[in-house]
Amino acid sequence: MDEADRWKTAAARAALEHVRSGMLVGLGTGSTASHVVRDLGRRLAAGELRDVRGVATSVATERLAREAKIPLVELPASGVDLTIDGMDEVTPTLDAIKGLGGALTREKVVAASSARLVLIGDVRKRVPWLGETAPVPVEVLAFGWRRTVERLRELGAEPALRLRGGEPFVTDTGQWVVDCHVHPHFDAAAFAAAVDAVPGVIAHGLFLGMAERALLGGPDGIEELLRPPVIDGAPA
Amino acid sequence: MDEADRWKTAAARAALEHVRSGMLVGLGTGSTASHVVRDLGRRLAAGELRDVRGVATSVATERLAREAKIPLVELPASGVDLTIDGMDEVTPTLDAIKGLGGALTREKVVAASSARLVLIGDVRKRVPWLGETAPVPVEVLAFGWRRTVERLRELGAEPALRLRGGEPFVTDTGQWVVDCHVHPHFDAAAFAAAVDAVPGVIAHGLFLGMAERALLGGPDGIEELLRPPVIDGAPA
Numbered sequence: 501m502d503e504a505d506r507w508k509t510a511a512a513r514a515a516l517e518h519v520r521s522g523m524l525v526g527l528g529t530g531s532t533a534s535h536v537v538r539d540l541g542r543r544l545a546a547g548e549l550r551d552v553r554g555v556a557t558s559v560a561t562e563r564l565a566r567e568a569k570i571p572l573v574e575l576p577a578s579g580v581d582l583t584i585d586g587m588d589e590v591t592p593t594l595d596a597i598k599g600l601g602g603a604l605t606r607e608k609v610v611a612a613s614s615a616r617l618v619l620i621g622d623v624r625k626r627v628p629w630l631g632e633t634a635p636v637p638v639e640v641l642a643f644g645w646r647r648t649v650e651r652l653r654e655l656g657a658e659p660a661l662r663l664r665g666g667e668p669f670v671t672d673t674g675q676w677v678v679d680c681h682v683h684p685h686f687d688a689a690a691f692a693a694a695v696d697a698v699p700g701v702i703a704h705g706l707f708l709g710m711a712e713r714a715l716l717g718g719p720d721g722i723e724e725l726l727r728p729p730v731i732d733g734a735p736a
Numbered sequence: 737m738d739e740a741d742r743w744k745t746a747a748a749r750a751a752l753e754h755v756r757s758g759m760l761v762g763l764g765t766g767s768t769a770s771h772v773v774r775d776l777g778r779r780l781a782a783g784e785l786r787d788v789r790g791v792a793t794s795v796a797t798e799r800l801a802r803e804a805k806i807p808l809v810e811l812p813a814s815g816v817d818l819t820i821d822g823m824d825e826v827t828p829t830l831d832a833i834k835g836l837g838g839a840l841t842r843e844k845v846v847a848a849s850s851a852r853l854v855l856i857g858d859v860r861k862r863v864p865w866l867g868e869t870a871p872v873p874v875e876v877l878a879f880g881w882r883r884t885v886e887r888l889r890e891l892g893a894e895p896a897l898r899l900r901g902g903e904p905f906v907t908d909t910g911q912w913v914v915d916c917h918v919h920p921h922f923d924a925a926a927f928a929a930a931v932d933a934v935p936g937v938i939a940h941g942l943f944l945g946m947a948e949r950a951l952l953g954g955p956d957g958i959e960e961l962l963r964p965p966v967i968d969g970a971p972a
Contacts, residue, residue: 641909644811647812
């Protein structure tokens, strides 16, 4: 296990401290989140936690959770109690980019349904502004993708269809991903709303104002970022 | 052919007057739009029009267009010149509801790419306010659909998963449709933006500010609704 792997494992372990018996937990996708799934399975097997069920955010996580013997359910109308998931970038105010793994849409459906969202990763994912190191992934319909790419370009992004082995990368939903490189200091909220309104877009990887905390593994242990309180009645 | 069929056929014929040789045309889906496809094929075969190509908004329309020998292309980045499509409701200001046929997402991608959008139908589709007679169809991911339905309910709609033979109706995209009954005089623009932002929503059937004109067949011939001019510099 290399250094980054140790950091991720530590972050996953710290996040699991938020899981209580009886909870319905959203299970994220990707290398860091996979540590959570395996660890949660071990704790259930050891009897340290009881009656925890999961909602898987991808086909890969579903497989992993079955191996770890975590009971899975479909996402209920009431959502989940807690979601633990990785991210590609996170800011000090807990805005995040997710979706380099390609599961962004299901991850977003589950995260948005979640009473609490805990993001995990390593300290290299912490950025001052979104778009610093990662593009914004956008899941798009294969139908009309050329036009959708053009619309994303008109919004100021530099979009590129994600390929795998020379062919379009296909999501669990059977659709495609366009990675949008953005200008530094772009207006993430305005971009998010504009992208949501583009016909042909299924979901984008901007997770704004959704997370409660981020746990980042690093050389000095776990760094915890907490969502700043909404300032009520503060002078403008 | 019953009366309503004659009205639809007349509307389709009137819409075809807007097609010029050399155009790339978005071909709509549904009973009225199918008249356009067949008529366009006849005019091409008769040499009345030349070098017209189509973009099909559904698998069904693709099949119909091939039968009518209309050359089809994928939607290019530059969009199409003209789209002719049916609708379920249209207001005097040309806001529309589409999607009872289930092809709303592809229809929207093509319509939004279109330099000009002409809606066709019969006079029974003309309503003072959207939602008067038709629900707003929303295409949703099958994944997490219970939660998505709950979110739509929270936005004030009365959502119902569309069924066919007791099973969820499946779109060309492989996803599901939720029909949202709305309150009369609901704020269509606000609802549209809110629905666009719900993770799990692929597209909704509100086509606001998109159409250039609507051609409605009826007992007195064709009624033409034109988009009102944007009033520039008018007093508030």
